[in-house]
Amino acid sequence: QKEVEQDPGPLSVPEGAIVSLNCTYSNSAFQYFMWYRQYSRKGPELLMYTYSSGNKEDGRFTAQVDKSSKYISLFIRDSQPSDSATYLCAMSAGVRGGSEKLVFGKGTKLTVNP
Amino acid sequence: DAGITQSPRHKVTETGTPVTLRCHQTENHRYMYWYRQDPGHGLRLIHYSYGVKDTDKGEVSDGYSVSRSKTEDFLLTLESATSSQTSVYFCATWWGVGDTQYFGPGTRLTVL
Numbered sequence: 001q002k003e004v005e006q007d008p009g010p011l012s013v014p015e016g017a018i019v020s021l022n023c024t025y026s027n028s029a030f031q032y033f034m035w036y037r038q039y040s041r042k043g044p045e046l047l048m049y050t051y052s053s054g055n056k057e058d059g060r061f062t063a064q065v066d067k068s069s070k071y072i073s074l075f076i077r078d079s080q081p082s083d084s085a086t087y088l089c090a091m092s093a094g095v096r097g098g099s100e101k102l103v104f105g106k107g108t109k110l111t112v113n114p
Numbered sequence: 115d116a117g118i119t120q121s122p123r124h125k126v127t128e129t130g131t132p133v134t135l136r137c138h139q140t141e142n143h144r145y146m147y148w149y150r151q152d153p154g155h156g157l158r159l160i161h162y163s164y165g166v167k168d169t170d171k172g173e174v175s176d177g178y179s180v181s182r183s184k185t186e187d188f189l190l191t192l193e194s195a196t197s198s199q200t201s202v203y204f205c206a207t208w209w210g211v212g213d214t215q216y217f218g219p220g221t222r223l224t225v226l
Contacts, residue, residue: 034214043204043217044157051212088157090215100145100164100208101172102215106156 003027006089006105015114019076023089023105026070030091033065035074038086048074079112117141118218120205126224133192135221137205145208146188147215148180150201157204163188195225
């Protein structure tokens with residue numbers, strides 16, 4: 001079993017739809033959870049960063065972490081064509097568990113159609 | 115975001131030739147990383163550095179070496195390039211716990 005599993009999609013939605021992206025993981029030591037957005041032929045850029053369980057909201061984006069289920073989600077409300085990109089989940093352990101290394105999902109390619 | 119530049123941005127080379135990719139950062143981050151990104155595999159860690167002259171291997175380090183003689187520069191060398199090393203290479207930096215990794219724009223390498 002891979003440490004981090006992410007459905008690669010592709011996912012195609014109409015403009016204005018609510019998008020749900022998910023990752024599951026197996027390492028209970030993970031404490032830091034991130035979502036990166038990567039446009040075609042660009043480097044990944046940080047979208048959301050959360051520590052431990054709970055929700056975090058930033059504009060149209062909401063990140064959720066459920067450590068008991070080892071499951072993280074990213075929700076995009078009122079999706080726009082500019083949201084079309086590949087979304088990568090990433091996570092790392094705490095200070096004593098190798099926090100210097102990120103483990104990435106393979107990414108989900110999202111297309112938002114006008 | 116950390117100011118990260120990578121050079122060259124594109125390179126085409128032939129099998130068997132040595133190749134060096136450079137990553138330069140302006141934020142004085144202690145940690146620097148080299149990843150490769152391939153379809154179906156996502157981002158995979160090649161090597162990383164936790165200080166000047168301090169480096170360690172990642173999950174796909176075979177065929178690659180690195181060096182870090184200054185805080186701001188991290189070099190990735192393919193001693194003898196092979197076609198399997200055709201990929202997009204990303205450099206990243208990290209300040210420390212509580213922060214996240216910041217990525218450079220990438221280098222697209224083709225080995226013929």
